[in-house]
Amino acid sequence: MTDLDDTAHDTGTVSRPADEGLDARLVVDRGRFRLDVTLTATPGDVVALLGPNGAGKTTALRALAGLVPLTDGHLRLDGAPLHRTPPESRPVGVVFQDYLLFPHLTALDNVAFGPRCHGAGKAEARARAAEWLQRMGLAEHAGAKPRRLSGGQAQRVALARALATHPRLLLLDEPLAALDARTRLDVRAQLRRHLADFEAVAVLVTHDPLDAMVLADRLVVVEDGHVVQEGTPQDIARHPRTDYIAHLVGLNLYTGEAQGHTVRLDAGPAITTTEDLTGPVFVTFPPSAVTLHRDRPTGSSARNLWHCEIAGLETHGDRIRAALTGDLALAADLTTVAAAELGLHPGAPVWATVKATQTHAYPA
Structure with a gap:
């Protein structure tokens, strides 16, 4: 009997070996680029690798799949070393960005291939393939070839093919990137349900923050080949630590030195906050917290006031996003009507205010 079959006879429940799950340090040298990323996860975890283009996300995923050799580090799955195991012999399922379904095979035979x-x-x-297509709600499309499937249906066939081998590690490379916005919404919800039922480790690569926030239990943010922050989606969104993450979650982010309720920024003026801190800190506030005025406001209750200039304007959802320079570089959101009433245009001088209660400071 293997460790995975051991049971806790006193309770009748299955015990998990301490080393079950993923334990990896992925070091890959590719010319001037070096990836050095540590990943750990337990069965049932969905981990999202998030980062800008060129950060190393896909290289990490390919290293986990065995498609890129490690320069250094280690890769263990359920306690077994995998770094010398051929890709086809690894208990790993992969859903590629373009799905890579065999065009000459039916959906059933694509899934049966694994x-x-x-x-x-x-x-x-x-028989196993038919069962998985049933789970995916695709039983009636079993005889269809990929060209007859919609994008969402093809994505679910690719997922079924990966899951039909009962992998201990599921890798998803931008699984929703090829879908249009309407289909993406539906398939994202379906994928979330399937991942919730998956009992092993899933690693998702994406550059879309909404995909990561909805699908993953934990985010690992990679920049320039290294992990810069990791945690729950809620923690990442609340406490960004790099400009990339702040932009991703829609916050203005600054670093500075706190003394009580005042933070002297490293580059710029001071910001008044509600938190009482001492030492190096981050300060954030959302663009929606910024109020713009053409003239210096009088009698305002806002504790933070900066003289700025409009650097650019763009549509952002149903609002206008203004990029400002001057006393403080920041982004501000306002309605189309407000932008018109203020007569905003690139180069226009404005005053920006933010209430202290709308800022958030935390230790750096």
């Missing part, structure tokens, strides 16, 4: 490669007979593989 079990067949792992030694299942034709009848067993097709």
